[in-house]
Each structure stands twice: as structure tokens, then as C-alpha cells.
Amino acid sequence: MNARVTTDRDSPWFSGHFPEDPILPGIGLLNMVADCIAAAKEETIVMAGLGRVKFRKIVRPGEQLDILATSDNKRDQYTFRITSGGQDVCSGIMRFTPQENPQVNNSEVMSNEISQTITRIAAIIIDELKLEDVTPETFDADLDLVDEVGIDSMDLATIALVLRDEYGIRIDEDDYPKLTTVRIIAEYIDNKLKSSE
Amino acid sequence: MQTEKQPGYKFSEIIADPVIRKRWEKVQKYFFLRESTYDMSNRCNIRCEGCYYFAGESKKQFADENRDPAAWKQLFEAEKERGITFVVLAGAEPALAPELCRVCFDVIPLGAIATNGLKPIPQDIDYRIHISTWGNDTTSLAVRKAPDMLVRQMENYKDDPRAVFVYTFSPVNIDEAREVTELLAKGGQQITFNMFSAPVGYNGHLRHTPETLAQTRRVMTELLAEFPTTVLFSPYNILAHTEEKGLHELFSCSYPRMNPSTDIGLGRSFRQYRTDLAWDREAACCVPDTDCDDCRHYAAGSAVVTARMYRHATDPATFSAWLDYVDTYLAVWVRGYDKGKNLCEHPVIPIG
Ligand code: SF4
Numbered sequence: 278m279n280a281r282v283t284t285d286r287d288s289p290w291f292s293g294h295f296p297e298d299p300i301l302p303g304i305g306l307l308n309m310v311a312d313c314i315a316a317a318k319e320e321t322i323v324m325a326g327l328g329r330v331k332f333r334k335i336v337r338p339g340e341q342l343d344i345l346a347t348s349d350n351k352r353d354q355y356t357f358r359i360t361s362g363g364q365d366v367c368s369g370i371m372r373f374t375p376q377e378n379p380q381v382n383n384s385e386v387m388s389n390e391i392s393q394t395i396t397r398i399a400a401i402i403i404d405e406l407k408l409e410d411v412t413p414e415t416f417d418a419d420l421d422l423v424d425e426v427g428i429d430s431m432d433l434a435t436i437a438l439v440l441r442d443e444y445g446i447r448i449d450e451d452d453y454p455k456l457t458t459v460r461i462i463a464e465y466i467d468n469k470l471k472s473s474e
Numbered sequence: 475m476q477t478e479k480q481p482g483y484k485f486s487e488i489i490a491d492p493v494i495r496k497r498w499e500k501v502q503k504y505f506f507l508r509e510s511t512y513d514m515s516n517r518c519n520i521r522c523e524g525c526y527y528f529a530g531e532s533k534k535q536f537a538d539e540n541r542d543p544a545a546w547k548q549l550f551e552a553e554k555e556r557g558i559t560f561v562v563l564a565g566a567e568p569a570l571a572p573e574l575c576r577v578c579f580d581v582i583p584l585g586a587i588a589t590n591g592l593k594p595i596p597q598d599i600d601y602r603i604h605i606s607t608w609g610n611d612t613t614s615l616a617v618r619k620a621p622d623m624l625v626r627q628m629e630n631y632k633d634d635p636r637a638v639f640v641y642t643f644s645p646v647n648i649d650e651a652r653e654v655t656e657l658l659a660k661g662g663q664q665i666t667f668n669m670f671s672a673p674v675g676y677n678g679h680l681r682h683t684p685e686t687l688a689q690t691r692r693v694m695t696e697l698l699a700e701f702p703t704t705v706l707f708s709p710y711n712i713l714a715h716t717e718e719k720g721l722h723e724l725f726s727c728s729y730p731r732m733n734p735s736t737d738i739g740l741g742r743s744f745r746q747y748r749t750d751l752a753w754d755r756e757a758a759c760c761v762p763d764t765d766c767d768d769c770r771h772y773a774a775g776s777a778v779v780t781a782r783m784y785r786h787a788t789d790p791a792t793f794s795a796w797l798d799y800v801d802t803y804l805a806v807w808v809r810g811y812d813k814g815k816n817l818c819e820h821p822v823i824p825i826g
């Protein structure tokens with residue numbers, strides 16, 4: 278999917294970020310990509326996750342952007358790239374789910390809890406490792422923390438201590454090798470909390 | 475909801491203390507260090523009794539000696555690429571291959587060299603230099619067959635901020651540590667302590683006993699108190715290295731030799747290269763011929779105790795003791811890192 282978009286000078290994104298120095302925030306760019314993909318698919322879908330998102334260039338009001346999104350082999354997953362005059366603006370992976378009946382069921386509540394834990398763990402990792410170009414919301418929960426983020430055992434120990442404070446659980450040192458992604462850590466915490474109920 | 479047994483303090487409460495926080499922030503900057511070790515030469519200019527290198531079971535001395543700087547450069551560049559940020563250059567005697575040490579320094583600027591100190595290492599190789607000391611000069615002459623060893627070592631590394639003397643306590647030289655420490659203090663040099671750790675299969679008189687461990691503990695404690703700027707050690711170092719239980723039993727060694735996991739930490743990144751530039755996971759640790767049940771080696775502790783931060787974050791005193799250990803480790807191994815005053819002066823039982 279290819280799309281060309283000109284950023285609207287009157288968009289509320291610009292007035293909020295920042296009145297004196299307007300730029301389009303990262304979330305605005307991601308929304309743009311999601312809207313384009315949803316329009317191309319001609320079905321109601323919602324964004325379910327993001328991965329490897331990198332912001333490389335500031336976008337100003339009135340700038341023309343090219344959006345390229347290609348469907349990956351995995352169902353409902355797209356690799357996207359935004360450029361402006363040939364310069365990279367933002368790239369990453371976006372996952373979608375079909376919009377379902379909004380009736381809330383237990384598994385949704387559960388996955389909501391897990392996704393909150395995921396966001397919190399991502400925030401802790403970003404804070405502890407002083408990572409740039411990524412927010413808790415855009416952190417890929419399935420990224421390999423050792424291979425792709427470069428975390429080592431002392432970083433993991435520090436993160437484990439912050440998680441211990443926050444969730445009141447003990448993370449066994451022998452379990453570190455298993456805690457390879459944010460999602461796995463979130464599930465680990467969830468299991469620990471459940472088994473101590 | 476019933477939570478698991480929790481320590482009395484939250485981590486955030488422990489590091490809220492400004493003194494602890496400052497030290498924590500000081501050591502945390504070095505969490506990027508990832509080490510591997512390299513045998514630079516299979517030759518030595520002396521022949522000590524019971525030398526791990528020449529008597530050890532791994533038969534490293536029979537590995538071919540690759541003396542090609544280009545091959546070493548390629549290795550170190552690959553090591554850097556692999557994420558190695560700290561090298562330990564060892565032996566037999568690395569001072570006999572200064573050109574290879576230099577190649578390494580040019581690629582990976584943080585590291586330490588373990589030497590007998592009899593041949594000075596050129597100044598431009600700005601690594602920490604660990605000079606092995608086994609007793610006073612009478613003992614050295616008897617065991618290492620080299621006369622005036624300490625005198626020559628001190629002369630070679632006079633006013634050299636790279637140098638730290640590593641005194642290995644064995645049951646036969648405990649009392650000589652005072653004489654050596656006094657001489658080094660007079661010369662404005664620094665010393666840290668190591669423990670003789672038996673090679674695999676060794677049951678001779680140099681293996682420590684509960685009595686010699688207790689005696690070593692007493693002497694180390696006295697010397698640390700009397701020479702606080704000369705001795706790079708802490709009360710927690712003393713306890714951890716003179717316990718009857720070895721380091722592995724206390725802290726679960728994470729070197730590949732004892733740790734099958736390749737997922738994270740030393741089990742993932744540590745390698746011990748021989749002079750032929752080969753390495754073997756089964757033998758990979760900083761002291762490959764040592765009996766793990768008797769391992770109290772300073773290099774082992776530097777990796778094994780420091781890695782166990784989580785279990786020491788139980789209360790301010792225990793965490794301070796761990797910080798003292800890490801501060802000592804960095805002061806001993808990293809050029810330019812200055813040791814702070816120990817935070818925990820009273821004994822804390824090693825957290826096994
Ligand atoms: S100086 Fe070191 S390598 Fe050389 S013989 Fe003595 S212990 Fe072995």
C-alpha cells in the first residue's frame with residue numbers, strides 16, 4: 278500500500294506539540310499509518326501492537342509524507358515506512374485485529390491487565406536503560422531483550438528489583454535466562470501474582 | 475492476597491539513602507563491562523611450583539602459539555563486534571608478547587594484564603596490571619625460584635598507576651602478607667588479596683583448611699584496617715573469600731564451565747582463548763584448572779559476586795556490602811577507577 282499525505286497545518290496535533298515550535302508527534306504519525314492501512318483493507322480493524330518503531334525526523338506543518346506499508350507473512354501485520362522528500366521519517370511494524378463486538382469478556386479483561394503490565398515493564402526498561410526513540414506504547418513486547426535491545430544480566434537484575442518493588446514478587450535469579458521479552462516478563466509476573474493469591 | 479516472602483526494604487528505599495545512591499550510581503556506569511580472557515603467550519621467564527598454566531589439566535601450554543599480530547587484531551575486532559568490552563590478558567606470561575597486548579589495547583581499551591612483574595610492560599599499553607605475589611622474597615625464591623622478586627617487581631612498577639599487586643594467600647604465607655603490605659605501603663603502591671584455590675585433583679599442603687581460612691580472615695582484616703589506602707579490599711570481600719564454602723557453593727558460578735545457559739551474562743558472552751586463538755566452552759572460566767569446590771579466586775569472585783546484585787538488595791547494610799565488593803572489583807580491574815571508602819564496615823554474612 279502506498280499513500281501520499283500532506284500534514285494539515287490546522288491539525289490539533291500541532292497546536293498541542295508545541296505551540297511555539299509545532300511538530301507532529303509520533304503518535305500522530307502512527308495514527309496516520311493505521312488509518313491508511315484500515316482504509317486500504319476496507320474493513321474495520323484496530324491497531325493491536327507496534328514493533329521496532331524508529332522515529333528519525335521531525336515533521337513540520339504542511340510537510341508532504343509518503344507512506345509505504347507492506348503486508349508481512351503474518352496475518353494482519355504490516356511493515357511500514359514514512360518518508361519525506363526521500364528522507365526517512367519513521368518505520369516499524371504494526372499489527373491489527375478485526376474489530377469485535379465491544380461486549381467485554383473475561384479474556385479481554387485479562388489481556389487488558391497483561392497489556393498494562395507490558396506497558397509498565399516497557400516504561401521501566403526505557404527508564405533504566407535510558408532508551409531513546411521509543412515510548413512504552415511503541416515498545417515491541419516481543420523484541421528479544423538480549424539480542425535486539427542489548428540487555429545484559431546486570432541490567433536485568435536492576436529491572437527485576439524495580440519490578441519487585443512494584444509488584445511485590447520475587448524474581449528468581451535462575452529465571453533470568455527465561456525472561457527474554459517484555460511479554461514473557463509480563464506473563465511471568467502475572468503467574469507469580471496468581472500463584473500467590 | 476498472600477505475597478512471597480519479601481525483604482524488609484524496597485529497592486527504592488535502599489537507594490534513597492544519599493550515600494548508597496551515590497555509590498550505586500558510580501558503579502552502575504560500569505555495568506556495560508563484558509569480559510573475556512586471552513592467553514597471550516605459552517612461555518614464561520620463570521617456573522613456579524604448582525603453576526596452573528604449566529601443571530593444569532587443560533594442557534593449555536601445548537596449544538600452538540600464534541604470534542601473528544594481524545590474526546590477533548582480527549580476533550579482537552571480532553570480539554569487540556561480539557560485545558566484549560573488557561579483556562583480561564594472561565599467560566603464561568603476557569609481558570613476553572607486548573606487541574600482541576598492544577594490538578589488543580588498540581582495539582579494546584579497557585582491560586587488565588596478569589603478569590609476574592619481572593619484565594615491565596610498555597607504558598603505552600594502558601591496562602590495569604596485576605602483579606602476582608606469593609609471599610616475601612624468601613618464599614618467592616623457594617617456590618618461584620626467582621631471587622628478589624618483590625624488589626624487582628616494585629622497581630619495575632615504581633610510580634606506575636597501572637599496577638596493583640595481587641597477594642595470593644596460601645596456608646604457608648599468611649603471616650608474610652604484613653611484611654609485603656608494609657613494603658608496598660612505603661613505596662606508595664597498591665595491593666589486593668587473592669586466595670590459593672586448589673587445582674583439580676590437588677590435595678597437597680597448599681589447600682586451605684578451616685583453620686587457615688580463619689587465620690587468613692584475621693590477617694586480611696588487620697591489614698585492611700591498618701592500610702586502608704594501600705589495600706584494595708572490603709570487609710565483605712574478606713568474608714566472601716574466606717568462607718568455608720567456596721564461591722560456587724555460595725553464589726552459583728555463572729562462568730560457562732559451570733553454567734550451561736547461553737542466554738545471558740557470562741554464560742552467553744565469556745570465552746577463554748588459548749594462544750592458538752581457539753576456545754572451549756567446557757573449560758571456559760577465568761581459572762580453568764581450578765577445582766570449583768575450592769574456588770575462592772579473586773578473578774572468579776569479581777564476576778560471580780558482582781553478578782548477584784538481586785540477592786543482596788535486601789536491606790541497606792547488605793546492599794552496601796555488595797556495593798563495596800563491586801567498588802573494589804572496579805578499582806582493582808579498571809584503569810582510572812578510584813576506590814571509595816568502604817560503606818559497610820561491619821561483617822555481613824555472604825548471601826549464598
Ligand atoms: S609466573 Fe605465572 S605463568 Fe609463569 S610459571 Fe609462575 S605461575 Fe606460571
Ligand code: SF4
Nearest residue numbers: 727759764766769774
Ligand atoms: S573454578 Fe571458579 S570461576 Fe571457574 S568455573 Fe569453577 S567456580 Fe567458576
